[in-house]
Amino acid sequence: MDGRLLIFSGSANPDLAREIATSLRMTVGRAMVGQFKNGETRIKLHDNVRGCDVFVIQPTCIPVDHHLMQLLLLIDALRRASARRVTAVIPYYGYAKQEKKTAGREPISAKLVANLIRTAGADRVLTMDLHAPAIEGFFDIPVDHLQAAPLLSDYIHGLNLPNPVVISPDAGGVGRANRFRERIGAGLAIIAKQRPEPDTAEVLEMVGDVEGKTAIIVDDMISTGGTLVEAAVALIERGASKVYACATHGVFAADALEHIAHSELIETIVTNTIPQSPTAPDARVRVISVAPLFAEAIMRIHKDLSLSALFS
Ligand code: R5P
Numbered sequence: 001m002d003g004r005l006l007i008f009s010g011s012a013n014p015d016l017a018r019e020i021a022t023s024l025r026m027t028v029g030r031a032m033v034g035q036f037k038n039g040e041t042r043i044k045l046h047d048n049v050r051g052c053d054v055f056v057i058q059p060t061c062i063p064v065d066h067h068l069m070q071l072l073l074l075i076d077a078l079r080r081a082s083a084r085r086v087t088a089v090i091p092y093y094g095y096a097k098q099e100k101k102t103a104g105r106e107p108i109s110a111k112l113v114a115n116l117i118r119t120a121g122a123d124r125v126l127t128m129d130l131h132a133p134a135i136e137g138f139f140d141i142p143v144d145h146l147q148a149a150p151l152l153s154d155y156i157h158g159l160n161l162p163n164p165v166v167i168s169p170d171a172g173g174v175g176r177a178n179r180f181r182e183r184i185g186a187g188l189a190i191i192a193k194q195r196p197e198p199d200t201a202e203v204l205e206m207v208g209d210v211e212g213k214t215a216i217i218v219d220d221m222i223s224t225g226g227t228l229v230e231a232a233v234a235l236i237e238r239g240a241s242k243v244y245a246c247a248t249h250g251v252f253a254a255d256a257l258e259h260i261a262h263s264e265l266i267e268t269i270v271t272n273t274i275p276q277s278p279t280a281p282d283a284r285v286r287v288i289s290v291a292p293l294f295a296e297a298i299m300r301i302h303k304d305l306s307l308s309a310l311f312s
Pocket of ligand 1: 219221
């Protein structure tokens, strides 16, 4: 790709943007990302971007609408300032849970958000562990879809846990859990979960033997923490000796960290796709940085190199 490589960031995760830029021996581009007094988002780029290959780093985490709007306006500003190519780097893609209609008269929010990002002027998307892989197809532009599994499984592998068994906390996550299991050479168990209402989780049944084993729950995100906490209770009831959890996106909505702090979980491992505050030490949350992986992906996209090697 011709054109200078530049990185910009909204206010969603400036630390991650800085870490990525540092890995690339660069600094984050100068921009004002603020608000007018009437509550509207205000953007002003301070650096010249004409002819540049620009990557905008912005996970659409809480407050989701605010961060999404910043992303859209940053892309629009870059387009209008004649950037040659704009890549939306969305380490955590919000609205992904609403990727299909589960009942009549509901939106497909993940599709609408994909349309908005494209309409704003993004040429490509770089993201990580979409809640549903099908969301990639909602975009009519190239999407590079990274996985945190190599990072998370390396960490778990390093713990040398005795007799490990990987747990999928719901039927939809079996493929993810199975790939994780293969990486660390563990067994597999599957939980059948139901949601009596939005944001509450209930364990129905479990398939697989966890008796006397170290259980590692693998999920894409932790939102209210209900899935994890309920799964941990069910695992201990069925004889698991210890329970760990791994998830790419630590959303930790509402009082999720409090619930986790009082749960059976020994340690919960997440990445920094969403900024993590060290305010709940009792929750025993470990954060693994995805910055080097995103930096490498950005460099490869910029140089038109393959990304396949990053998935292994
Ligand atoms: C299931 O749909 C997802 O993979 C996660 O299990 C879910 O998003 C976690 O949500 P919560 O923490 O609110 O139970």
